[in-house]
Amino acid sequence: xxxxxxxxxxxxxxxxxxxxxxxxxxxxxxxxxxxxxxxxxxxxxxxxxxxxxxxxxxxxxxxxxxxxxxxxxxxxxxxxxxxxxxxxxxxxxxxxxxxxxxxxxxxxxxxxxxxxxxxxxxxxxxxxxxxxxxxxxxxxxxxxxxxxxxxxxxxxxxxxxxxxxxxxxxxxxxxxxxxxxxxxxxxxxxxxxxxxxxxxxxxxxxxxxxxxxxxxxxxxxxxxxxxxxxxxxxxxxxxxxxxxxxxxxxxxxxx
Amino acid sequence: xxxxxxxxxxxxxxxxxxxxxxxxxxxxxxxxxxxxxxxxxxxxxxxxxxxxxxxxxxxxxxxxxxxxxxxxxxxxxxxxxxxxxxxxxxxxxxxxxxxxxxxxxxxxxxxxxxxxxxxxxxxxxxxxxxxxxxxxxxxxxxxxxxxxxxxxxxxxxxxxxxxxxxxxxxxxxxxxxxxxxxxxxxxxxxxxxxxxxxxxxxxxxxxxxxxxxxxxxxxxxxxxxxxxxxxxxxxxxxxxxxxxxxxxxxxxxxxxxxxxxxxxxxxxxx
Ligand code: HEM
Ligand code: FES
Numbered sequence: 001x002x003x004x005x006x007x008x009x010x011x012x013x014x015x016x017x018x019x020x021x022x023x024x025x026x027x028x029x030x031x032x033x034x035x036x037x038x039x040x041x042x043x044x045x046x047x048x049x050x051x052x053x054x055x056x057x058x059x060x061x062x063x064x065x066x067x068x069x070x071x072x073x074x075x076x077x078x079x080x081x082x083x084x085x086x087x088x089x090x091x092x093x094x095x096x097x098x099x100x101x102x103x104x105x106x107x108x109x110x111x112x113x114x115x116x117x118x119x120x121x122x123x124x125x126x127x128x129x130x131x132x133x134x135x136x137x138x139x140x141x142x143x144x145x146x147x148x149x150x151x152x153x154x155x156x157x158x159x160x161x162x163x164x165x166x167x168x169x170x171x172x173x174x175x176x177x178x179x180x181x182x183x184x185x186x187x188x189x190x191x192x193x194x195x196x197x198x199x200x201x202x203x204x205x206x207x208x209x210x211x212x213x214x215x216x217x218x219x220x221x222x223x224x225x226x227x228x229x230x231x232x233x234x235x236x237x238x239x240x241x242x243x244x245x246x247x248x249x250x251x252x253x254x255x
Numbered sequence: 256x257x258x259x260x261x262x263x264x265x266x267x268x269x270x271x272x273x274x275x276x277x278x279x280x281x282x283x284x285x286x287x288x289x290x291x292x293x294x295x296x297x298x299x300x301x302x303x304x305x306x307x308x309x310x311x312x313x314x315x316x317x318x319x320x321x322x323x324x325x326x327x328x329x330x331x332x333x334x335x336x337x338x339x340x341x342x343x344x345x346x347x348x349x350x351x352x353x354x355x356x357x358x359x360x361x362x363x364x365x366x367x368x369x370x371x372x373x374x375x376x377x378x379x380x381x382x383x384x385x386x387x388x389x390x391x392x393x394x395x396x397x398x399x400x401x402x403x404x405x406x407x408x409x410x411x412x413x414x415x416x417x418x419x420x421x422x423x424x425x426x427x428x429x430x431x432x433x434x435x436x437x438x439x440x441x442x443x444x445x446x447x448x449x450x451x452x453x454x455x456x457x458x459x460x461x462x463x464x465x466x467x468x469x470x471x472x473x474x475x476x477x478x479x480x481x482x483x484x485x486x487x488x489x490x491x492x493x494x495x496x497x498x499x500x501x502x503x504x505x506x507x508x509x510x511x512x513x514x515x516x517x518x519x520x521x522x523x524x525x
Contacts, residue, residue, distance in 0.1 A: 006508040010467060011437070011477035012501055013508070081477045085435035088476030090369040095270075095283065096336030096362045100432065102481035109479065201480040207502020210495040 011084070012205075014077040019202035021070040021077075026199065028067055029191070033231050036171075040238070043168045043247045048150025050138075051164040052157045075117065082110055105197040112194040119187035126174060133180070136173035138165035172239050172246050181236035188232035192225045199224070264290045265357040269304065271316055272364045274373050277380075281373065283362075286316075293353035297340065298323060298330065300352055317376040323348040325489060328424030331431070332377055333364040338428035338487040346426065346489035366427055368436035370473045381427045383473045384441060388425075390469035391462035392445045394454050413451050420448035422490035432487035435476030440484035442470050443500035444492050450503060460507035467504055 007013040038045040053060055099107065122132065130137030144166040149156035158164065175181040199221045203209035209217060238244035266289045274281030288304050295303075298320050305315035321329035330347040334340035340350040355361060365373050370383040409417075421444075429440035446463050449455030455462070478497060485494040 006464075006504075006511075009471075010504075011471055011475075012467060012504045015477060015501070016505060085437070085476035085479070088369050088436035088474055089434070090367055090371075090436070092281070092367060094333060094336055094364055094367055095272075096333075096364070098336035100337065100483050100486035102434075102483055106479065106481045197480075204480045204494075204498045205478075205501055207498050207500075207505060209498050211493065214495075 011081065014081050015205045017073050017077045018081075019205040021074040022198055022202050024066065024070045025074065026195065030228070033228065036235060037231060039168055039171060039235055039244065042147075043144065043166075044147050044150060046168045046171075047144050047164050047166060048146060048158040050167040051146075051162065052150060052152060055157065071120075075113070078110070078113055103197060105193045106201070109194060109197055112190040116187060116191045116194060119183065119190075122183070123187075126180075127170065133174055133177075136170055138167055138170045141166045141169050141173075144168070169246055171235065172244060175236040175239035178240060181240050184236050185233055189229060192229040192232075195228065196221060196225045262293070263357075264292055265352065265355070266290065267352075267355055267358070268360045270360055270362045271377070272373075273316070273376055274365075275375065277372055277374055281376075285360075291352045293351070295352045296323065296348060297332070297334070297350040297352065298348050317374075317378045319378045320348060325349045326424060328426035331366050331379060331381070331426055331428070333366060333431055335362050336364075338366065338431040339426075339489050343486070344489060344491045346424075346428075349489075366431035368427075368430045368475070370436070370438075370475055371427060371430065379427075381425075383475070384425050384427060384438070386473060387438065387442060387466050387469050388445065391458065391465040392449070394449055394458060396454065407453050409452060417448045417451040420444045420451070420492065420496055423448070423492055424490060426489060428487045428489060429484035429492075430475065432483040433476065433478075434481070434483065435479060437478045437484070438470050438473075438475040439478040439497050439500065440488065440492060440494065442466050443494075443496035446500050446503060447496045450499075459503070460510055463500065463503045463507045464511065467500075 007017060035049055036046070038049055056063075105112075125131045126133055127138075130139060134140060143163040146158060146160050146162045146164060148160050150158040175184070200209070200214075200217055203217060235244070266287065269286045269288055270283050271286060272281055273284045286304055286308075288300055291300055291303070298318070301316060301318055308315045319329050319331050321327045323330070325346040325348060328346075330339075332339065332347040334347065334350065339345060339347045341354050342350060363377060365371075365377045366379050366381075368379075371379040371381050374380050423441060423444035425441065427441070430436050430438050433439075446466055449462065450459050480494075480497075482494045484497075485492060
C-alpha cells in the first residue's frame with residue numbers, strides 16, 4: 001500500500017487524520033476565543049480586529065479553506081471509523097453493557113462532535129453569512145467609525161476614522177436573545193467536553209503519550225478545557241447579566 | 256484468604272448464552288447453581304452445572320478452557336458484562352465463586368466481536384488472532400546451535416518492557432472489552448515485544464505494517480483511546496503499548512515512502 005493508502009485506508013491512518021486536523025481546529029478555536037475576548041475592551045478593538053481580518057483578503061480565504069478542509073476530513077474520518085467500529089462489534093451485542101474505565105467525555109465524542117457541528121453551522125449563518133437574525137447582522141447595522149488606529153504587533157493596520165462593520169453591536173444584540181446565548185453556552189460546553197478527551201487522545205494517536213507523563217497531560221488538558229469554557233462563557237454571560245452593553249453611539253441608532 | 260472464612264456455601268442463578276452452532280440463533284437460559292464452595296473456581300462451578308445437565312440428559316454448556324491457571328489464554332467468558340469477570344488482572348479460570356454474592360444472578364456471555372464468531376454457546380473462534388500473528392508476529396533467526404548467552408546486549412529497561420508486552424496470552428479480552436472490538440492492544444503487545452528487542456529490528460517496519468493491515472482486513476474496529484482493553488486484560492498489559500504501536504506505524508509508513516526497492520527480489524539464499 002502506498003503511504004496515502006496507509007493514511008486514508010487504515011484505522012490508525014484515519015485516526016492520525018483526526019488528530020492532525022484536530023490540532024488545526026484546536027489552534028483555530030483558541031485563536032478565535034482570544035480574538036473575541038477583545039469585545040471586553042473599547043469598541044475600537046474588536047471592530048478594528050474584524051476589519052483587519054477582512055483586509056487580509058486572499059490570506060483570509062486560505063485560512064477559511066484550510067479550516068473547511070480540516071473540519072471536513074475530521075468529520076469524514078470520525079464518521080467512517082464510527083460505522084466500521086459499530087460493524088466490528090457484530091450483530092449481537094452484550095446483554096450486560098458495562099464501562100470499566102473509559103472517561104465520560106470519551107463515551108460521548110460522537111454526540112459532542114455532531115452537536116458542535118450543528119452549532120458551527122448556525123454560528124456561521126448568524127455571524128458570517130447573516131442568514132439568521134439578519135436584523136442584527138453586521139451589514140445591516142450602522143457603520144462604526146474608528147476612534148484610533150488598530151495595531152497588530154505594533155503595526156497600525158486599521159486607521160482612525162475608517163468606517164467599519166460594527167461587529168461589537170452585532171455580537172451583543174445577538175446574545176441579547178437568551179435562547180441564542182444559551183445555545184452558544186451549551187455548544188461551547190460540549191466542545192470543551194469534546195476537547196477534554198480529544199486533546200489527550202491525539203497524543204496517544206500520534207504515539208507521544210505514555211504513563212510517565214499521562215497524568216500531567218490529563219491535568220494540563222483539564223485546566224485548559226476549563227479555561228476555554230470559562231473564556232467562552234464570559235461573552236454571552238456578560239451580555240445576559242448586563243455587564244456588556246452596546247456603546248451609546250450605536251445603541252441610539254439600533255434598528 | 257482463609258478457607259474457614261469462606262466456608263459457607265452459596266447459590267447463584269446463571270443466565271447463560273446458549274447457541275447450538277455457528278450462525279444459529281442463540282438465547283439466554285437460566286440455570287440454578289446450588290451449594291457452591293466459595294473456593295471453587297468459576298470454571299469448576301460450570302463443570303458441576305454441566306454434570307447435572309448431563310445426568311438430566313441435557314446438552315452441557317460449551318465453554319473454552321485449557322490450562323486453568325491463567326497462562327494459556329483459552330478461557331474466555333464475559334461475566335456480568337466484564338471480560339474475565341470482576342477482578343483486575345485475572346483470567347476467567349482464576350475467578351472464584353467467593354467473588355459473587357449468595358443469590359446473585361450471574362450473566363455469562365461469549366466474547367462478542369464480528370471477527371470472533373461464536374462456534375457454540377460460550378466458545379468463539381479466535382483464529383483471527385493467529386492470522387494477525389502469521390502476518391508478522393515472528394522474527395527470522397538462524398536455527399541450530401544456541402548462540403552464546405548475552406552475545407547481544409540488551410538494556411535492562413528494554414528487556415523489562417519487552418517482557419511486559421510478551422505477557423500477552425492472546426485471549427482476546429481486549430477485543431471483547433472494546434466498544435469497537437478493536438484488536439489494538441493485542442497487536443500493540445505483539446509488535447512491541449519484538450520491536451523493542453534487537454532481534455526484532457530486521458523486520459520491524461514490515462511487521463507493523465503487515466500486522467495492522469491484517470487486523471484491519473479481518474474487520475476489527477479502530478481504537479478510540481478509551482482504554483477498556485487494558486482494564487480487562489488478565490495480564491494488565493498497558494495501553495502505553497498502543498501509543499508505541501501508533502508511533503511505529505506512522506514511522507514505518509513514512510519510511511516506506513522513501514525506501515529504495517531492490518531490482519530483483521527472487522533468488523538468493525532463501
Ligand atoms: C472545533 C471543532 C473540533 C475540534 C477542535 C475537534 C478536536 C478533536 C480532537 C483533537 C480529537 C482527537 C483525535 C484523536 O483521537 O487522536 C477529536 C476526536 C474526535 N472528534 Fe473532533 N473536533 C472538533 C469537531 C468535531 C466534529 C464537528 C465532529 C463530528 C463529527 C467530531 C467528531 C470527533 C470524533 C468522533 C472523534 C473521535 C474520538 C475518538 O476516536 O476517540 N469532532 N476531535
Ligand atoms: S484456561 Fe488457560 S488462561 Fe484460563
